[in-house]
Amino acid sequence: MISFLICLALLIGGYFVYGKIVENTFEPDDRETPAVKINDGVDYVVMPQWKLFLVQLLNIAGLGPIFGAMQGALWGPVVFLWITFGTIFAGGVHDYFSGMLSERNNGASISEVCGIYLGKFMKNVMRVFSVVLLVMVGTVFAVGPAGLIVTLFKNGNVTGLLASPELWLWIILAYYFIATFISIDKIIGRIYPVFGVCLVIMAVGVCIGIFTKSEFVIPEIWSNFRNMHPSATPVWSVMFITVACGAISGFHATQSPLMARCMNSEKQGHFVFYGAMVAEGVIALIWAAAGCSLYEVTGGLSTGLSDILANGQSAAIYDVCSKTMGGIGIVLAMIGVIVCPITSGDTAFRSARLTLADWFGIDQTKYGKRLILCVPLLGAGAIIGHLDYTIIWRYFSWTNQTLAMIVLWTASMYLFQQQKNYWLTAVPATFMSAVSMTYFVYAPECLNLGTAIAYPAGIILAVIFLAIFVRATKRQKKQPEPAA
Template structure:
């Protein structure tokens, strides 16, 4: 229990101390005119109250990540607590704050456009394709996942495909309608429900006599049932993404950068939501380790149920929260991913619109971009859900890595403290490289060889940045 309490306290302290430090490094300007004020269009560029922007951003980035990812990550044991805390503060908050604020400074541009500004046109074109594909994966995952959960809750009342159809109609509406007419009305309600669910579980933890494993020398190890097939590094750092660092967040931040009335709101909206998501992930990791008796009990239960995190989340909610659990589970476990899926499609629409300079004021133009996205997503629902989820997980962390390198170049160009993003960029490069070499959906190479190849890629990426910085410094001196 002590390790868990300290983890929560460190996360909160990290927001106030490190979050303020990040804000000073960036140089948020209270008097600067934001895109929502300068480019107001009544559809995507609309000034919204800070509390609404916070809840929308939180629900946008949360999805299934801090629930499903935390449950799967808890199978590794208390090491998950350390990654959630350190990842959220020193990687996730840096990634989310700067990606959001850089978008804000560049007229609310999509992350692919921001990457292009600092890494060149080739990187921009690759990022446009990569990001849209990731967002379609996200939309598909958050289309099938919730439909499966609702189908299970309703005992096959409408079949999974019936729920898929209903969710798809909702996605179409939320993608097309002005942000202040639909999303800003529903999201705060769902966001509050998800937070209440986490608070309810937290209270149940403290009052139900549960024993949360402590971080000790004996527990700080890989506690999965088959450590050889699921090495803690890099698997844990990809399994828990949205509760620590997630590239998907950078695709959502521009949506809110277009709705902010003041630059100084960025700390609360971007860093604050990341830290809040970290707290939610901590709660779910803790209840997962305790509800089934132990970390070993969690592993056994997950294996017996085909590693179905949705089943585990439903069991935990209904049993720990009592009669209210069903309602909160429906709103928190189902609404959260749905409300991330719809903004994934909305983000994809905006990226394509930015790419081809298509004005989005008219409904017809929004439809022309959106319909093909939904057709592709529906086609992907015919694939095995597990395969889609795994590719989403890796591509998600790869995007986060690219964004961290972009932030590093941005800070270096301005002669600001680039170490705050360079260190997590190097770490995540090693994580993503080794994962694709080791993972079943990757090259399935021996661990030693995989780590060596990943180290070579990481060194090459770091050397490229150092060389780029050196060339720019020489050019500056020459001028």
């Protein structure tokens, strides 16, 4: 329990100390923001800072810091270290720069931002990569909640049309269409803050439940500094890929431009971007602690947690909430497993629309122009929702962290061009390169070459990426800042 409290204190302190270092390195100023300068009433809309924070938190979080953290707890309390230091030195940095570089470039999508600093080839790669990833995320977060709603009805002995997953899939996709199409402040800006508060309350309730019930004891890191995974799955680099939201996630970079288009001042970035990532890290830390403390450990392995996770993420969340909070916890769990994925899905499709709009230069102030993009995007979602995408989805974790790696390299090039401390982002970029490449060589769904080859290969490839970056810096001169 002491190690959990230390990690929690480090996360909170990290926001005020390291987050301030990150902000001072970027040097936000009083220039006119895209929300004020463009203000098209659709995607560029000024919103208050508290609302920006809660919308950003829900955009990047959903169920990610809950289920990912519980999966990470299979390795034991060592996951606390990754959540804590990953959030402070990688995730918060990644989210801040993905948001602020978008803000400095008129709210551009992350693919366009990468192109500005890494070149045309990387821009085109990121365009395709981002759209495919976003449509995949949006579709999965439609199919999953539809299935959960049907399960609830069936458990209540409700049959007929209401128990049809097809009906609920189309209802959710219809909502996605509306949320993707209309102004960001009409639905997302109004209801997201409410659900963001629910996400925070659920985490706080779980934390209080753990501390107030004597049967739950959070294990200490120093007493369990080993791999507790029942399948002996290696910590490096599988745990770092598994726990994405709550440490660092490339998906966040696709969401940050949404809020970059709604800021009234650059100085809001510390609270909105770095702060939301720290909040997500705290949520993930609490859920990882729940996974480590609520379930049986046999022979030093997390067997009890493995058993409950085998029943699915909704069952695991339901079980934790009911054990820690009772009846109110069950209600919060139902909100979490149904609403949170939906709120990540609709912003995924909205981000996909904006990415395509930036790609092809399509003005989004006109209804007809937005329909040109919304209809095919949601149509693709409807088709994919009826396919067996299970195998494809296995690649999501790797592609997600690879995207984070690319965004950190982008930020590094920006800082170099501005003659600022680029090691602030280059170090986590190199680390994430090692994580991503090691997993790609090791994972069964990728090259499947085992740890003996994957470990040295991942390190060597990360060093090569760093060398490529250093060589590129020697060929460039300082670039001018985007005009104020």
